[in-house]
């Protein structure tokens with residue numbers, strides 16, 4: 165009798181494989197997004213409230229991650245981020261308020 169070569173032909177086995185893939189995907193997604201710091205109340209500054217920084221983070225993830233990988237906030241200085249945001253504003257179709265909020269998040273309110 166010929167043996168099946170694929171080790172995973174039963175329905176329960178492929179279900180297990182699918183579950184394993186899904187779990188791996190979720191773990192990857194969670195570990196990627198957690199690299200971006202989450203603003204806390206203690207990080208508020210005179211020029212940036214917690215709400216503004218949280219909104220900025222949300223906008224950054226939503227508006228800036230569709231074309232390229234998100235760059236970590238600490239990778240650039242404030243003048244660099246200002247320049248990049250001006251360059252990217254049209255591509256991301258964000259208004260000036262949204263741009264300011266993203267900048268506050270990226271520069272940790274400084």
Ligand code: HEC
Pocket residue numbers: 224227228229230231232235248249252253255256257258266
């Ligand atoms: C429609 C696609 C698109 C969107 C949306 C977009 N970008 Fe970009 N971004 C690009 C492309 C294309 C480049 C590289 C070419 C260039 O510099 O114009 C780039 C380059 C960059 C760079 C330079 C990377 C480097 O190492 O030189 C930064 C920083 C950046 N984007 C930040 C942002 C931010 C912040 C946002 C959100 C406000 C954003 N991008 C939204 C397409 C996009």
